[in-house]
Amino acid sequence: xxxxxxxxxxxxxxxxxxxxxxxxxxxxxxxxxxxxxxxxxxxxxxxxxxxxxxxxxxxxxxxxxxxxxxxxxxxxxxxxxxxxxxxxxxxxxxxxxxxxxxxxxxxxxxxxxxxxxxxxxxxxxxxxxxxxxxxxxxxxxxxxxxxxxxxxxxxxxxxxxxxxxxxxxxxxxxxxxxxxxxxxxxxxxxxxxxxxxxxxxxxxxxxxxxxxxxxxxxxxxxxxxxxxxxxxxxxxxxxxxxxxxxxxxxxxxxxxxxxxxxxxxxxxxxxxxxxxxxxxxxxxxxxxxxxxxxxxxxxxxxxxx
Amino acid sequence: xxxxxxxxxxxxxxxxxxxxxxxxxxxxxxxxxxxxxxxxxxxxxxxxxxxxxxxxxxxxxxxxxxxxxxxxxxxxxxxxxxxxxxxxxxxxxxxxxxxxxxxxxxxxxxxxxxxxxxxxxxxxxxxxxxxxxxxxxxxxxxxxxxxxxxxxxxxxxxxxxxxxxxxxxxxxxxxxxxxxxxxxxxxxxxxxxxxxxxxxxxxxxxxxxxxxxxxxxxxxxxxxxxxxxxxxxxxxxxxxxxxxxxxxxxxxxxxxxxxxxxxxxxxxxxxxxx
Amino acid sequence: xxxxxxxxxxxxxxxxxxxxxxxxxxxxxxxxxxxxxxxxxxxxxxxxxxxxxxxxxxxxxxxxxxxxxxxxxxxxxxxxxxxxxxxxxxxxxxxxxxxxxxxxxxxxxxxxxxxxxxxxxxxxxxxxxxxxxxxxxxxxxxxxxxxxxxxxxxxxxxxxxxxxxxxxxxxxxxxxxxxxxxxxxxxxxxxxxxxxxxxxxxxxxxxxxxxxxxxxxxxxxxxxx
Numbered sequence: 150x151x152x153x154x155x156x157x158x159x160x161x162x163x164x165x166x167x168x169x170x171x172x173x174x175x176x177x178x179x180x181x182x183x184x185x186x187x188x189x190x191x192x193x194x195x196x197x198x199x200x201x202x203x204x205x206x207x208x209x210x211x212x213x214x215x216x217x218x219x220x221x222x223x224x225x226x227x228x229x230x231x232x233x234x235x236x237x238x239x240x241x242x243x244x245x246x247x248x249x250x251x252x253x254x255x256x257x258x259x260x261x262x263x264x265x266x267x268x269x270x271x272x273x274x275x276x277x278x279x280x281x282x283x284x285x286x287x288x289x290x291x292x293x294x295x296x297x298x299x300x301x302x303x304x305x306x307x308x309x310x311x312x313x314x315x316x317x318x319x320x321x322x323x324x325x326x327x328x329x330x331x332x333x334x335x336x337x338x339x340x341x342x343x344x345x346x347x348x349x350x351x352x353x354x355x356x357x358x359x360x361x362x363x364x365x366x367x368x369x370x371x372x373x374x375x376x377x378x379x380x381x382x383x384x385x386x387x388x389x390x391x392x393x394x395x396x397x398x399x400x401x402x403x404x405x406x407x408x409x410x411x412x413x414x415x416x417x418x419x420x421x422x423x424x425x426x427x428x429x430x431x432x433x434x435x436x437x438x439x440x441x442x443x444x445x446x447x448x449x450x451x452x453x454x
Numbered sequence: 455x456x457x458x459x460x461x462x463x464x465x466x467x468x469x470x471x472x473x474x475x476x477x478x479x480x481x482x483x484x485x486x487x488x489x490x491x492x493x494x495x496x497x498x499x500x501x502x503x504x505x506x507x508x509x510x511x512x513x514x515x516x517x518x519x520x521x522x523x524x525x526x527x528x529x530x531x532x533x534x535x536x537x538x539x540x541x542x543x544x545x546x547x548x549x550x551x552x553x554x555x556x557x558x559x560x561x562x563x564x565x566x567x568x569x570x571x572x573x574x575x576x577x578x579x580x581x582x583x584x585x586x587x588x589x590x591x592x593x594x595x596x597x598x599x600x601x602x603x604x605x606x607x608x609x610x611x612x613x614x615x616x617x618x619x620x621x622x623x624x625x626x627x628x629x630x631x632x633x634x635x636x637x638x639x640x641x642x643x644x645x646x647x648x649x650x651x652x653x654x655x656x657x658x659x660x661x662x663x664x665x666x667x668x669x670x671x672x673x674x675x676x677x678x679x680x681x682x683x684x685x686x687x688x689x690x691x692x693x694x695x696x697x698x699x700x701x702x703x704x705x706x707x708x709x710x711x712x713x714x715x716x717x718x719x720x721x722x723x724x725x726x727x728x
Numbered sequence: 729x730x731x732x733x734x735x736x737x738x739x740x741x742x743x744x745x746x747x748x749x750x751x752x753x754x755x756x757x758x759x760x761x762x763x764x765x766x767x768x769x770x771x772x773x774x775x776x777x778x779x780x781x782x783x784x785x786x787x788x789x790x791x792x793x794x795x796x797x798x799x800x801x802x803x804x805x806x807x808x809x810x811x812x813x814x815x816x817x818x819x820x821x822x823x824x825x826x827x828x829x830x831x832x833x834x835x836x837x838x839x840x841x842x843x844x845x846x847x848x849x850x851x852x853x854x855x856x857x858x859x860x861x862x863x864x865x866x867x868x869x870x871x872x873x874x875x876x877x878x879x880x881x882x883x884x885x886x887x888x889x890x891x892x893x894x895x896x897x898x899x900x901x902x903x904x905x906x907x908x909x910x911x912x913x914x915x916x917x918x919x920x921x922x923x924x925x926x927x928x929x930x931x932x933x934x935x936x937x938x939x940x941x942x943x944x945x946x947x948x949x950x951x952x953x
Contacts, residue, residue: 202887234842235849238714265534269827276829300766320825358609374707382922395710427886429709436861444865494839505847521797523844525804533812535770537826557823572764576771596734601765603936604745614929645899648907657915664919696920698877712853
């Protein structure tokens with residue numbers, strides 16, 4: 150049934166694109182609502198009739214994966230959820246995958262956020278996606294959620310030298326001094342790895358400027374696709390790796406499943422989203438070609454006239 | 455309001471109730487709060503479709519969703535700011551009694567009275583709402599500006615200037631994991647493999663010249679003629695490739711967001727996908 | 729007084745924060761100043777909320793266009809504010825996180841704010857497709873270069889790119905679309921973005937200096953009367 154659905158969808162989409170291409174040779178423009186419809190079908194069809202691809206992690210994604218893999222058990226990893234619901238479909242899969250990987254390796258995780266929405270999404274993720282797979286992990290011993298503080302880069306400027314001054318307690322008003330995860334962690338310099346997940350401001354860039362470079366702390370990025378190209382200049386001198394968009398998430402999930410058998414059956418939203426992503430890309434590329442054909446045919450007609 | 459609008463609202467209301475009942479029934483097993491959960495999923499789906507309706511035209515449902523978003527979002531940030539920063543950072547430094555009321559640990563310190571400064575500045579900031587006392591809000595604004603400027607000055611200079619320049623000094627002979635071992639070795643192992651020496655060498659040349667020419671393009675104090683103009687031209691080409699890459703990633707990002715919403719509609723609302 | 733004192737505050741705070749990087753004993757003062765900034769930032773949230781209420785109450789009173797929707801804004805605002813400030817439905821009580829799972833505040837975030845904000849941005853997928861069709865025309869060599877780079881990235885970031893060029897032998901593997909896409913990101917894109925970052929970095933440094941020294945005063949606004 151799924152295969153039939155995929156075939157029918159592909160026939161509709163490609164048949165429609167061919168018809169529009171033929172129209173474009175006659176220099177006839179395409180109504181934008183037709184474009185909207187094609188995008189909707191290109192995204193909806195692979196969701197209804199899923200098809201997935203295998204992924205191989207690129208060097209830039211492996212930088213983050215290998216670092217978490219190589220850190221000794223008990224290392225302190227700080228994961229910052231600096232995003233809002235608008236970015237969540239892209240970065241949530243990578244946040245979940247990285248958190249699961251770190252918990253599996255026995256690292257002590259400090260969860261925090263520079264965005265107010267990040268704290269709410271963090272709570273939701275921990276309760277519904279991350280911790281259910283690790284019932285043995287205990288709050289305060291294996292991980293801690295210290296939540297959000299207002300002030301953007303001001304927060305980072307304080308935690309680079311004194312964590313407790315900015316975060317005296319965790320989200321449940323428990324003093325950090327009584328939390329085992331924070332034993333030996335006085336500032337961000339005592340953390341072994343920082344993973345900044347987000348893409349706006351404050352976000353990954355601020356982590357490099359205020360924490361990574363001043364404190365010489367390894368930083369990995371999990372970012373929305375929109376900002377990923379802007380962060381490549383920091384790689385590899387200032388950043389160990391970049392997961393860019395849903396492709397980065399898919400690569401990380403794939404690597405996680407290959408390396409850790411317990412994750413073979415885990416939900417992989419990143420890998421699932423590559424099907425609709427691929428088809429939508431093809432549709433957009435087709436419309437770019439159609440648009441250019443219309444443009445050049447119109448120009449030729451004007452010249453003849 | 456026009457008659458068609460009333461009919462439309464009645465139809466939407468009817469569909470909402472039907473969906474609520476359908477969702478409630480489907481969530482009934484193993485769920486004590488199936489009525490509430492059914493309502494919440496239906497309401498989320500209604501809001502999603504209300505925003506998507508903008509694709510057709512601006513309409514009252516979209517306006518409803520937009521206005522609701524503005525109100526809820528503003529209050530959300532206020533509440534988070536209050537509980538996380540005022541209650542957990544400010545109050546414990548000012549008053550043991552109030553800390554006790556909010557059940558947050560008191561943080562004694564010899565210079566805690568200085569924390570009245572941000573309280574006073576914060577109240578001054580609120581004076582912006584007053585037409586006559588608005589000028590006093592410049593003081594806390596100046597604090598904000600001064601902090602941002604002071605923080606950014608050193609960090610941008612170090613990370614976005616000095617370190618970027620130093621990262622641009624890449625080897626122009628050899629590259630990647632390949633050390634230069636002479637012209638003979640280079641040509642005898644010549645290939646176009648992605649991990650090969652030639653590709654790594656070209657990459658380093660592109661980075662070095664690309665950054666230089668890109669900076670030349672942005673230098674507008676000199677006319678872009680002659681050699682300078684040619685370098686600027688190369689800079690434009692590099693920037694065009696950069697923008698093309700950014701566009702490609704932007705498309706990918708936006709499509710992902712749409713996938714997320716349609717997945718919610720098909721999976722969580724309609725139950726068409728497991 | 730109305731302009732001199734703010735300029736002095738900017739100078740004092742900015743200079744202290746710069747010196748605190750180089751003089752470790754001043755680090756503590758710098759941290760405290762930053763803490764003050766964080767607390768004032770929260771008052772800015774309150775200012776935003778207060779302004780929102782003022783604007784919409786005004787709209788209601790004067791019955792301007794679409795005034796009925798202002799009721800929606802105000803109802804949403806006060807509902808969220810009350811459930812958040814009083815932690816209604818929060819099983820852990822007053823000490824627990826305001827975003828505790830199961831609280832009315834968190835439930836409203838998940839059921840109202842999340843679908844609204846996500847869908848607002850999801851609309852962009854349609855508009856980016858429409859804009860690509862309309863605006864991406866290869867009118868000159870630069871535009872063509874942009875288009876070609878975008879094509880390679882769009883194909884290379886999906887499995888389709890590998891499918892189309894998997895036949896290319898390993899000794900020419902740079903010509904495989906995914907490898908080409910990676911090379912574009914790691915080389916010309918990196919170069920262009922670095923040039924932009926350096927330019928912006930210099931701009932931020934110069935603007936910060938102008939603000940601290942009081943040369944740039946536009947943030948003070950105009951004097952009235």
